Amino acid sequence: MKxxxxxxxxxxxxITFLLLCLGFIWCIYFLILGAVMPQKTDYANSMSELIVCVxxxxxxxxxxxxxxxRTND
Structure with missing residues (x-):
């Protein structure tokens, strides 16, 4: 079992490191999206919060x- x-x-x-890297890239994308298109700021903020929560x-x-x-060792 061990x-x-x-x-x-x-x-x-x-898998966790891969998802963290992908999440970082997506958060940067949504940061740029919110900066370039001010009308999409709420959407970008909500999506970034969702990514961080997951x-x-x-x-x-x-x-x-x-x-x-490690406590079983």
């Missing part, structure tokens, strides 16, 4: 799995 948990944590780590939940899940895995 091998499976270690393998899952390893995969989840890279990435926060993903990061919390990753942190919980890492914490659980």
């Amino acid at each position: 091998k499976i948990a270690d393998r899952f944590a390893f995969i989840l780590k890279y 990435l926060t939940v993903i990061s919390i899940i990753f942190a919980f799995i890492e914490f659980s895995r």
Whole structure:
């Protein structure tokens, strides 16, 4: 069971980093969109908040799995 948990944590780590990088790129896109098109500022702000919320939940899940895995050592 420990091998499976270690393998899952390893995969989840890279998925989390990938999603964080993609979220960063999208947030920069929406920042530029809000700056270039002032009428889209509310939309860009809402989308950026949504991206940050989703990435926060993903990061919390990753942190919980890492914490659980390391306390079993």
